[in-house]
Amino acid sequence: MGKNKIWKGLTELRNPERSRLLKEQEFSAETKEDFELSQLGGISRRKFLALSAATAAIATTACSNYRDKGSIVPYNQKLENVLPGKPNFYSSTCTGCANHCGILIKTREGRPIKVDGNPDHPVNKGKICAIGQASILNLYDPERVKKPIKKENGKSRELDWDSAFAEFVNQVRSAVSRNQEIALIAKPVFSPSTARLLEEFKKRFGTTTIYTYDFLESFAKLNAWKQIYPKSDLPEFDFSRAKIVVALESNFLATEGNFVKNIRQFVSNRNVDKPEEFNRLYAFEGDLSLTGANADYRFPLHPSLFPLLLATLINEILSKYSNRLLNNKVPKDKILGLVANQNLENFSGKSGINKSYLELLVKDLIDNQGKALIVTGDSLSEDVHLLAFLLNEILGNTKLYTAKPKPRFSNSSFDDFVQLSKKINAGQVGVIINVDCNPLFHFPEDLGLKQGFSKVPFVVTLTEDNNETAEASNLILPINHNLESWGDYYDGNNLYSTIQPVIEPIFGTFQKEDILLGLVNGQLRAGAFHKFLMDFWKKEIYPSSNFGVDFEQFWFSVLHDAVYIPPSNTVINSYEPSFDFIEHKKLIAELTNDWTLVIKKPYFVGDGKYMNNGWLLELPHPITKVTWDNYAAISENDAKNLKLENGSVVKLQRSGKEIEVPVFIVPGIAEKTIVIEAGFGREVVSVVGKDVGVNPIKLFGLDNSSNGYVFQDIKIIPTGKFRQIASTVEHHSLNDTGLKDLHKSRHIIQEGTLDEFVSGKMEIHRAKELISIIPEVKYTGVKWAMVIDLNKCVGCGACVTACNVENNVPIVGKDQVVRGREMQWIRIDTYFSGTPENPSVSLQPMLCQHCDDAPCENVCPVVATNHSPDGLNQMIYNRCVGTRYCSNNCPYKVRRFNFYDFRDRFADGYLYKDSLRLLNNPEVTVRSRGVMEKCTFCIQRIAEARQDALANGRQLKGTDVKTACQEACPAEAIIFGDMHDKDSELYYWRNHKLGYFVLEELNIKPNVTYIAKLRNKKSEEVA
C-alpha cells in the first residue's frame, strides 16, 4: 500500500496526519457549530424568508386600493371589550337640545349604530325623542366640515390644523392687546367643566364676554316669572301629579320643556285600568298642536284672546269660589282689581266657546286645587304667562312645579345682543367666536350681526357642518359630534351626567372644548379636555361624593352610568310669590281680532341644526303629515275666503319685511290665525336641507320681547304661485260627507269617553262570528304579538325614527314622498273627525299586523313572503321579484316597495357615501331596488334573544325581546311579547276588554291589538 502512495497535494504528502484531520472535519469550524438562530450573525435564512414574505405582503397591500389608510386593527388580535357580532353599549348624554337626556349608545365593532335612552337616567328614564334617535345620522354626515377652512375675499381654502389654530391664537391675542372685546357666542352652557373652562378663558383673555342664547327663547315667560317670583328660577311641571292640565298654546307633549319626561308623566295617568286616576287635558290654542290633538277638550282660540281667557277664569274663581280656595295667601282684592269686568258670558260671546265648557273647566280647577296645571306656550306674550302663573298660584298649583335645568351662565337677553351689535359697529369687538351655534340664522337681520361680522377683524365659527354663520366667518373650525366628545352636564340642582366618546373623530376634528382649551394653553391637543374634565371632577365633585373609593373607580363608575346624583345635594325649590307687580301692572294690552301670526318651535328640526338630517326632515309632521317643508297653517274658512289651497304661496308682510310661504289648511286652527314653525329655511346647509321650508325669522325685527312670538301687524297676500308640498296622506275637507268619519264607521279608530267605560256603556265593536275556510294553523311555543295602547300614544314620532335607524330604512327625498313612496315601516296615522273648525283628532301607529292568515302571503307568486312558526309574517328579500301584489292585497298598506335604489337616488348617492355606510345596522339587510319590505317585528332582535336563550340553556320568553319602536316609545304605549305566555303583560292587554283589532271583519287575524282610547269627557254634563 505504502508503495503506491498517491497524494493529493503537498500537505498530504508531507504531513499526512494533518491531512487526515482535515478530511475528518469536512466542514470548517465556523460552520460546524450547532445551528443556533440567535447566534447566527446578521440575517438568518428563516429571518430572510420571513422578511421577504412580509415585504411582499406589505408591497401588495400598499399597492392595493385599500381605502382605510389610517391605522387598522385586525380582529385576529382581539380588542378588549369588543366581541365581533356582539354590540357594546355606552351611556352618555344627548346634547341635541337643552334637555340633555341620558342616552345609551349601541356600538358594533367600534361604530355607533343606535342611540336610545339611558334607563338609569332619572329624568328621561330610558327614552329619548325622535331628534335624539336620529342624531346619529349627523355623526356620519358626509357633508360635515372636515378641515379648517379659511375664508378670504370671498374665497375659501382648506388649512391644516396647525396653521389654522396658530392664526386663531394670534388673532385672539392681538385683539386682547388692542383691548378689543372677544365675543364668545354659544348655546346655554350646562356643563360645569365647560363653564370652568370658559371662566379660565375669560381669565386668560380679559376682554372676553360670553353670550349664550337659546333658539326662540321665551323672554316673555321669563320676565313674567320674575315679576311674580323674583327669587326663584323658572320651573318645569310635574305632570304625573296633575289631574287637570290646561294647555294654552302649549305643546308640552312635543316641543316644549323636557317633553320626553312630560309625555311619560302625562300618560302615567292614562291607564285604563285605573280610571279614577285619569287626568284631563284642556287645550286652548290657535294652532292645532300635538298636545291639542291629545286633549280631552280642545278649543280653537284666536291668540289675541288668551289674556282675556285667563283674566276671565281668575275673575270667575276669585269672585264666585273665593270661599272654596285653599290658598289664603293671595291678595284676592288686589288681583280682582286687575281682572275686573270679565265674566264667562262675555268671554263665551267673544270666543264662541260654549259657556258650559268654561264652567266645567272652572269647576275642575276648583275641585282639583293643587292638582292642576295651567301651562302656557313659549310663543305667548308676557301678560298671558303672568296671568297663568298667577292662576296657578291662586289655585295652589305651585306644588307641581319642579326645578328646570339651569344653565351655568344665565342666558343673554335680546338686549345684550343689541348691545353687542352696537359694540361691533363702534369697532370695539376684535374677535367673535361662535361656538357650535348659528346666530345669523337664529337672530333677525335687523340686529345687524351679519353686517357686523364684516366689521370685526376676525370671526371664527366652531361647527360640525357648514351654516349661515360659518359662511360669514373668517375661519371655520370643524368640531366633534357629541358621540366623539367628552363632556358633562349639571342640571343646576342635583343631577350630573357625563358624555363620553364612543368613536374616534371620524373626520379628524377636535372637540370644541379642546380648541378653547388650546387657546388658553396656547397649544392645540386632542384629548386635552378629557384631562381637564377629569381634573375638574377630581377636584370639584369627587371630594363630596363620600363613596370611599379612589377617584379612578369613582370616575369609571360615573362614566359607566353616565349619571351621578351627589349625596345630600338636593335643592328644595320654594316658590315665594310677590304680588307687588300688580300695582303698576295694567292689563290687558289691547289686541285686535285681526290676522295674527304665531311662530312656534318645530317638531323635528330643533333650532335648524337638524336641517341636514334626512330622517328628521322626512319624519311626517305629527298633525299634517307634511315632510320636507314648513308652511303657514291656516284654517279652512280663511283659505276659502282668500281662495287658497294647500301649497298656494302667500306673501306675509310685516313692517317692511316679507316672506313668501306656502299655506297648508289645518283643521282646528283658529280663524285669522297663521302658524309657522321656525327652524326651517336654512340657506347655507348640506345638500339634504336645500330648499326645505321658509325661515319665518325673516319677519322679526327688534321686537318687544314681551309680546312673545305672536305678531299682530301681519298682512297676508296671495301671490298665485304654488309650491308642491309633500304630505304622506291625502287631505280632504272635513265637510266632504262622502269621506267623513270613515275611520270611525270602519272601526279603525274606536274611542269612547271615560264615563261610558266606567259605567259599562262603552261597547267595542267586534266582528261577528267569523268562519274561515282555511285550516287553522296550530302554533306551539312562543308566538309574537303586539299591543298598542292608544290612551298612551301621543304621536310623538320617536318610534318611527327608532325604526328607521334600527332597520336601515332609507331616506327617499321630497319628490318621492310627493309620489307616495315614503319607506317608513311604522307610521302614525292621524284622523280627524267633527267639524273643520274644531275637529277631534285620533292618532294611531300603524305597522305590519303580522296577520295569521296574512292576505299578502297567499298572493305572492314566488313565496317571498310567508309565515314563521312563531307567527311572524316574513319577507325573503332575495326571493322577491317585486310584483307588489302583496302590497295591493294588504288592507293596512304597511308594505313598502323599493321603487328605486333610494340610497343611490336620494341626493345623488348621498346614502352611499363612505361615512354613511358605517351607520347601517349590520344585523339588518340593506334592501336593493325592486324589493318589497316591511316591519319584521325586529326579527334581528328576536334572533339575538333566541341565541342568547339557547346559549344559556333557557327557554326563550316573550319579554326577552323589545322591538325598536317599543324601546323608543316615551309613553310606553307599545307592548311586545308572547301571546301564549299567560303571565305576561302582553297577554293581559291582548285580552283586555278595550282591545280591538283593526279591520277584524276581514278575518285575517291580525296580531297587533289596539287599546281603545278613552277621552276624559263629561258626556252627561256637556252637550
Add this chain to the structure above:
Amino acid sequence: MSSNIDYSIEPEVVEGQPKLNQINEAIAKPLETRPSWKYLVALGISSTMLLIGAVCLGFSFYYGIGLWGNNQPVGWAIPIVNFVFWVGIGHAGTLISAILFLFRQRWRTGISRFAEAMTIFAVITAGLFPLIHTGRPWLAGYLFPLPNQHRLWVNFTSPLIWDVFAVSTYLTVSFVFWYIGLIPDLAMLRDRTKSKIKKTIYSIFSLGWRHSNRHWHHYEMIYLILAGFATPLVLSVHTIVSFDFAVSILPGWHTTIFPPYFVAGAVFSGFAMVQNVLIVVRKIFNLEHIITLDTLEKMNKVMLATGMMVGYAYGMEFFIAWYSGNPLESFVFLNRAFGNYAWAYWIMVSCNVIFTQLFWFKKIRRNIVAMFIIGVLVNVGMWFERFVIVVTTLSRDFLPSSWDYYKPTLVDIGILLGSFGLFFTLVILFIRSLPVVSISEVKAVVKGSQPVHH
C-alpha cells in the same frame, strides 16, 4: 216591412262569385308585390312607437320602475291595465276562429285568420307586461316552476302563477290553431311562388301538404279538435286574469261577477279591435268582397251584445254593493262614480255603454266611418275600464290614511304607446308575410263551392 225576407236562406258570405283563382290572386297579392309607400309609412309609425316603448322600458330597467307613477297604495297601475287590456284584445281571435267555427258560422271565414293573428300578437304584447312590471324583471324566471338548486317552488295559491299558466297555454294553443289553419294556404303559396327562397320557406312550413283528400280529412279533424280545445280557453284565460283581482280581499276587486264580466269585456274589446284593423286592411288590399260589410255588421252586433253585458255588469256591481250592505264595497263604487277618479269612470261608461247603443241603428251598423269611430271608443272605454278597476280600487282602500292619488308619468305613457307599437308592427309585418284571409276556407264558402240540392 221585412216580411219578404226569407230567413231560411243565408246571405252570401263572399260577395260576387269570384273564381277560385281570383281569390288566390286577391289574397296573395300583398305577399307577391313590393310594399307601397303607405305601408312603409305605417310600418315607420308603428315601429317608432315600438322604439319609444323600448327606450322607456330601457330606462325603467336601468333606473328602476320608480320612473312610473306607481306609488304606495297603487302598486299596480298602467302596466297591469295594459296587460289586461291586451289579453282582452286577444279574445276575439279565438272566439271567432274556434267558437264560431263550432257553431258553423260561415261569415267568420273572411276574418278568422286575421283575428287569430291578432290574438297571438295581442297575447305576446300582453305577456310582456307581467314580466316587465316587476321590480326586478331579471328575476322573472322565479315565476315559472323551474327546478332549481334552491329547491324553491312557486306559490300555487297565487293567481299570478295561474296567470302564467293560463296565458302561456292560451298563447300556445292559439298559435298551434293558427298554424294548422295556415298549412293549406302555405302550400298554395308554395305552389304559386317563383322565388327560390320563398319556396324553401313555404315548403318547410307547409309540411308537405299536397291538397290530397286524405290531408283534408286529417286537417278537418284536427281543426275541429283544436277548435274544441281552444273554446274553453276563451273563457278560462280572462276568467283567470280576473282572478288576479277577484281572489284578493280588496273591495271593488273581490267580487264573483268578475269572470263573466271580464270575458264579455274581452270579447267586446277584441271585436272592436279586429273590426278597426279589418276596416283598414280590406280597404287597402281591396278585400271588400271577401271581408264584407255584412261581416262587419255582424261583428257590430256582437259588440252591441257584449257591450250590453258589460253595461249590465256595471249596474250589477252597484246593485250588489248596495244590496250586500257592505259599507266598504258601497264606498268603493260610489268613489268610482263620484270620487277623485270619476272622470275615468265616466269615460268608461260613456264609451262602453252609451255610444255602443248607436249600433241599434242599422244605418250606423253599416256605416264604415261610424263603426270605426265607435270601435275606437270601445277600445278607449275598455282600457279605462281596466284603469278604473285597477287604479281607483287601490288608490282608496281600507285605511283612509294610506290613500293616495295615482298619476301616470311620461314613461308610463311611453310604454303604453310602445305596446301599441309592438302590436301594430307585428300586425303590419304579418299582412305582408302571410295571407290575411284563409284562402282555403274562403274558397269553401264562395257561392257554388259546396254541392247544393236543387
